Amino acid sequence: MKRxxxxxxxxxxxxxxxxxxxxxxxxxQIARVAGVRENPLTGYxxxxxxxxxxxxxxxxxxxxxxxxxxRNFGVNVTEDELASxxxxxxxxxxxxxxxxxxxxxxxxxxxSAGDARSLTGGTLMLTxxxxxxxxxxxxxxxxxxxxxxxxEGLTASVQKNHPTVGWIPSGATVEQGSxxxxxxxGRSLSILLxxxxxxxxxxxxxxxxxxxxxxxxxxxxxxxxxxxxxVQPISLVAEIARLENLTIQQQRMARVVVNERTGTVVAGxxxxxxxxxxSHGDLKVExxxxxxxxxxxxxxxxxxxxxxxxxxPSTRIGVEEEQAPLVSVKEGATVAELITxxxxxxxxTRDVIAVLxxxxxxxxxxGELVIQ
Numbered sequence: 001m002k003r004x005x006x007x008x009x010x011x012x013x014x015x016x017x018x019x020x021x022x023x024x025x026x027x028x029q030i031a032r033v034a035g036v037r038e039n040p041l042t043g044y045x046x047x048x049x050x051x052x053x054x055x056x057x058x059x060x061x062x063x064x065x066x067x068x069x070x071r072n073f074g075v076n077v078t079e080d081e082l083a084s085x086x087x088x089x090x091x092x093x094x095x096x097x098x099x100x101x102x103x104x105x106x107x108x109x110x111x112s113a114g115d116a117r118s119l120t121g122g123t124l125m126l127t128x129x130x131x132x133x134x135x136x137x138x139x140x141x142x143x144x145x146x147x148x149x150x151x152e153g154l155t156a157s158v159q160k161n162h163p164t165v166g167w168i169p170s171g172a173t174v175e176q177g178s179x180x181x182x183x184x185x186g187r188s189l190s191i192l193l194x195x196x197x198x199x200x201x202x203x204x205x206x207x208x209x210x211x212x213x214x215x216x217x218x219x220x221x222x223x224x225x226x227x228x229x230x231v232q233p234i235s236l237v238a239e240i241a242r243l244e245n246l247t248i249q250q251q252r253m254a255r256v257v258v259n260e261r262t263g264t265v266v267a268g269x270x271x272x273x274x275x276x277x278x279s280h281g282d283l284k285v286e287x288x289x290x291x292x293x294x295x296x297x298x299x300x301x302x303x304x305x306x307x308x309x310x311x312x313p314s315t316r317i318g319v320e321e322e323q324a325p326l327v328s329v330k331e332g333a334t335v336a337e338l339i340t341x342x343x344x345x346x347x348x349t350r351d352v353i354a355v356l357x358x359x360x361x362x363x364x365x366x367g368e369l370v371i372q
Contacts, residue, residue: 028244034190045127055114088116196223254367267335
């Protein structure tokens with residue numbers, strides 16, 4: 001009997017510990033050091049090798065770019081002499097990570113800038129990538145990977161995803177290191193929370209005080225915690241590693257994320273609903289018009305100029321309104337339970353999104369609704 005009790009207590013203790021650990025996160029997972037961030041890069045380039053799906057003759061910028069490129073290789077042609085649709089003008093973007101060094105490879109995204117139908121099978125020519133300060137930081141080139149296709153015929157076409165946007169994995173090479181580093185004078189660091197929250201900022205400050213003695217820690221506001229050292233650390237990298245590996249009990253935000261483009265609804269398990277009743281109806285209005293021709297009666301040997309056939313429209317309007325189903329949700333129900341109830345009455349994803357927006361407006365959603 002005692003052994004059984006010990007086993008049950010051990011299981012209960014492990015369950016409680018797991019519940020606590022499940023909410024424990026390292027500081028590096030919810031925050032970053034000030035100055036450590038990615039930098040956007042942008043460039044303009046040309047994609048060659050397309051199978052007649054490139055820019056048309058209406059894009060003078062593309063023709064001028066092709067002529068200038070060929071002129072660099074010793075081929076002198078004018079814009080009027082170019083009639084190929086195997087080239088497309090594109091905008092190339094990438095992200096330069098913090099502490100990037102020359103020679104590091106980056107993934108790049110290629111997007112059509114003209115009226116090209118598809119970038120499938122194309123190759124990006126050498127394209128310089130510039131930062132916001134107009135300085136060259138990377139060079140991109142390579143074959144484009146497009147997660148879609150488009151095929152056209154005389155009277156039909158088929159398309160999957162967006163064939164005018166593609167990726168080049170490791171398609172850019174860093175030529176100049178990132179201009180940003182750790183902000184501060186060497187004796188102080190600023191920890192910036194990814195999602196500002198007063199509770200989490202206070203917990204981060206308390207964790208640093210307990211984990212690293214003899215430092216001054218102050219929570220400036222909901223998104224910033226400042227750490228000051230009495231003397232400059234010998235290794236700033238080692239101090240940052242100590243800071244980012246400290247753990248705290250994170251207070252999660254109750255949030256429902258809705259993507260209207262894809263119809264996706266993602267809700268945290270801690271999002272609860274208040275008592276609410278939902279009535280969703282379906283009104284259908286159908287308008288149809290038929291045209292009839294009215295001819296003059298009788299046979300006229302010499303018809304008058306004022307006599308002619310007349311087209312008479314006939315319009316019919318039909319209204320059909322289905323009975324609105326009623327769904328009641330008890331207090332404390334989750335968003336998953338609500339969606340299951342709405343699916344039971346055959347509501348589409350778009351209608352579910354509209355219902356969630358109305359519930360938030362009614363004050364029955366205990367959480368934040370984010371619409372993307």
